[in-house]
Amino acid sequence: xxxxFIEKKMRVFLIIVSAIFxxxxxxxxxxxxxxxxxxxxxxxxxxxxxxxxxxxRGEVFDRNGVxxxxxxxxxxxxxxxxxxxxxxxxxxxxxAILGMDPQEIQQKIDQQKRLYEPVKIATMIPLDxxxxxxxxxxxLPGVAIDIxxxxxxxxxxxLAHVMGYVRQINEEQLAANKxxxxxxxxxxxxxxxxxxxxxxxxxxxxxxxxxxxSMARPVRDLGIKESVPGNNLVLTIDHKVQKVAEEALVRAxxxxxxxxxxxxxxxxxxxxxxxxxxxxxxxxxxxxxPVKLSGVLSQKDYDDIFNSPLKPMxxxxxxxxAPGSTFKMIVAMAxxxxxKVKAEDAIMDPGYFFLxxxxxxxxxxxxxxxxxxxxxxxxxxxxxxxxxxxxxIDDIAxxxxxxxxxQKTGIELPGEEEGVIPNPDSKVEQRLYYLxxxxxxxxxxxxxxxxDLLSKTTxxxxxxxxxxxxxxxxxxxxxxxxxxxxxTIISSIGQGDNRYNMIELANYIATIANGGTRYKPYIxxxxxxxxxxxxxxxEPVVLGQVNVSPQNMAxxxxxxxxxxxxxxxxxxxxxxxxxxxxxxxxxxxxxxxSPHALFVCFAPYDSPDIAIAAxxxxxxxxxxxxxxxxxxxxxxxxxxxxxxxxxxSNP
Numbered sequence: 333x334x335x336x337f338i339e340k341k342m343r344v345f346l347i348i349v350s351a352i353f354x355x356x357x358x359x360x361x362x363x364x365x366x367x368x369x370x371x372x373x374x375x376x377x378x379x380x381x382x383x384x385x386x387x388x389r390g391e392v393f394d395r396n397g398v399x400x401x402x403x404x405x406x407x408x409x410x411x412x413x414x415x416x417x418x419x420x421x422x423x424x425x426x427x428a429i430l431g432m433d434p435q436e437i438q439q440k441i442d443q444q445k446r447l448y449e450p451v452k453i454a455t456m457i458p459l460d461x462x463x464x465x466x467x468x469x470x471x472l473p474g475v476a477i478d479i480x481x482x483x484x485x486x487x488x489x490x491l492a493h494v495m496g497y498v499r500q501i502n503e504e505q506l507a508a509n510k511x512x513x514x515x516x517x518x519x520x521x522x523x524x525x526x527x528x529x530x531x532x533x534x535x536x537x538x539x540x541x542x543x544x545x546s547m548a549r550p551v552r553d554l555g556i557k558e559s560v561p562g563n564n565l566v567l568t569i570d571h572k573v574q575k576v577a578e579e580a581l582v583r584a585x586x587x588x589x590x591x592x593x594x595x596x597x598x599x600x601x602x603x604x605x606x607x608x609x610x611x612x613x614x615x616x617x618x619x620x621x622p623v624k625l626s627g628v629l630s631q632k633d634y635d636d637i638f639n640s641p642l643k644p645m646x647x648x649x650x651x652x653x654a655p656g657s658t659f660k661m662i663v664a665m666a667x668x669x670x671x672k673v674k675a676e677d678a679i680m681d682p683g684y685f686f687l688x689x690x691x692x693x694x695x696x697x698x699x700x701x702x703x704x705x706x707x708x709x710x711x712x713x714x715x716x717x718x719x720x721x722x723x724x725i726d727d728i729a730x731x732x733x734x735x736x737x738x739q740k741t742g743i744e745l746p747g748e749e750e751g752v753i754p755n756p757d758s759k760v761e762q763r764l765y766y767l768x769x770x771x772x773x774x775x776x777x778x779x780x781x782x783x784d785l786l787s788k789t790t791x792x793x794x795x796x797x798x799x800x801x802x803x804x805x806x807x808x809x810x811x812x813x814x815x816x817x818x819x820t821i822i823s824s825i826g827q828g829d830n831r832y833n834m835i836e837l838a839n840y841i842a843t844i845a846n847g848g849t850r851y852k853p854y855i856x857x858x859x860x861x862x863x864x865x866x867x868x869x870x871e872p873v874v875l876g877q878v879n880v881s882p883q884n885m886a887x888x889x890x891x892x893x894x895x896x897x898x899x900x901x902x903x904x905x906x907x908x909x910x911x912x913x914x915x916x917x918x919x920x921x922x923x924x925x926s927p928h929a930l931f932v933c934f935a936p937y938d939s940p941d942i943a944i945a946a947x948x949x950x951x952x953x954x955x956x957x958x959x960x961x962x963x964x965x966x967x968x969x970x971x972x973x974x975x976x977x978x979x980x981s982n983p
Contacts, residue, residue: 496524
């Protein structure tokens with residue numbers, strides 16, 4: 333009985349074992365025969381890593397072939413999320429070695445959508461850090477060290493604001509470029525031409541298949557797909573003029589500070605080819621180090637770049653400033669073209685003009701008898717106060733628009749600030765910011781209603797009546813919403829709401845120099861691939877022809893030439909040993925601060941090919957401080973000794 337019971341239990345046990353064994357055999361057969369491809373792939377993915385070979389970005393050269401931006405090999409650290417439970421420990425150890433916050437590393441890992449694809453953690457890793465990682469390799473599974481190309485700047489910070497900087501792509505940029513093959517950790521142009529020409533510069537990444545062991549250590553290479561370098565940029569920039577411009581801005585700032593203008597710590601300068609719109613130089617001061625922005629920023633570097641009161645990241649060539657007396661040629665051309673004024677018409681300047689209140693000339697005691705040419709030469713404010721009143725703000729604004737003022741130039745750089753031409757509409761727009769919501773709504777309704785009425789009439793008398801009624805309604809809300817004669821007076825000397833960036837000013841001077849053709853400024857001459865094939869080439873673009881007669885244009889150029897001549901030209905003393913130069917100084921008042929110093933010029937006078945505009949913030953008189961910047965830039969362009977450079981002493 334007992335034997336029979338045991339045998340029965342053994343049969344049941346054998347049946348169960350056989351069933352289990354049969355299930356295992358069937359499962360094994362299923363996995364090996366029917367799902368062989370799937371599990372082979374998974375096994376392969378566990379032992380094979382696809383390592384991205386980052387394509388070098390295109391290099392950048394000036395118009396004469398001087399390399400401005402290149403690439404250099406640097407160490408990078410990446411981390412593969414192996415799905416281990418102790419990844420947190422790896423992150424903590426790696427963060428300690430790299431001097432990073434573990435949360436920052438974890439965030440990069442969490443953003444990685446593909447589990448076994450390397451996540452770039454840091455670039456520009458010093459050799460001693462690489463050594464520490466290798467020494468602790470057994471405790472850092474999944475950590476990989478690679479060598480990748482990184483931006484190199486042979487000339488230091490030169491052209492930093494034009495080129496911008498490159499940094500790992502951020503989440504917003506990745507989302508915006510999700511269909512263009514980007515992934516986390518990829519380099520991406522953040523500002524300047526690096527951003528504008530990102531799609532040309534980036535190149536095509538390659539890849540390397542590497543077999544690794546269980547600790548993610550490389551065992552052998554299984555194959556390589558070479559990367560394709562990005563396209564090179566050939567700029568219109570002249571390296572010599574650019575270098576001199578940046579150095580001259582530094583010297584001008586230091587000189588202004590010595591003269592008591594303690595806030596004079598920033599400025600900009602632009603040089604254009606007058607016959608094409610090509611940018612020969614575009615400088616902004618202070619500048620920054622683009623190399624520091626490529627890697628891990630220390631708190632000090634971050635504060636120096638982003639929290640500095642000097643705001644070195646600002647490209648001041650793109651910021652709008654009051655032009656001061658550099659605007660007076662616009663008023664003069666508007667007056668001549670109106671037919672209301674002739675060049676020989678003269679006034680007596682006692683040093684002021686009275687119209688309800690006193691408007692002083694910059695020179696106490698005045699300039700005596702002044703006609704148009706002398707008014708430009710000595711920068712007589714009194715003359716231009718009266719000239720502006722005689723022709724009116726509409727003619728002045730119309731002439732400014734013809735020269736491209738008050739609008740973006742369309743240059744390839746992001747962040748260009750649009751200028752402002754003073755007129756009744758712009759004044760209302762400027763004052764809206766200071767009104768309460770109810771008053772602002774009333775003003776907008778008045779603007780909308782009268783714009784509609786004015787668009788439906790061509791009768792000049794009716795237009796004048798409508799504009800008069802509009803002025804009455806605006807004055808009822810606030811007196812300063814309406815345009816007054818004193819607005820015209822101060823606008824006529826480049827003050828008031830006048831604001832233009834240095835590219836606008838340089839282009840306006842270039843248009844005077846070439847006889848009236850306004851070109852679109854541009855910086856990139858052509859894009860060339862790594863085989864030397866031209867991918868894209870930019871040609872000069874004519875934006876318009878100003879409606880100024882050759883005779884009147886010649887008078888304005890003559891007035892600018894007089895500025896550099898003795899005995900009383902405001903730029904007399906500059907350009908000794910140069911071909912004849914036409915120029916204009918400017919001093920723009922700034923409420924609560926010292927005035928901005930401005931200077932514009934073109935040369936050679938008899939056959940011009942370059943126009944320059946320069947500004948030094950809060951630096952006093954344009955001729956004294958901004959003039960030397962333009963002088964040095966012009967000397968570099970003409971191949972003459974640089975007047976402002978420190979003289980080398982003999983050994």
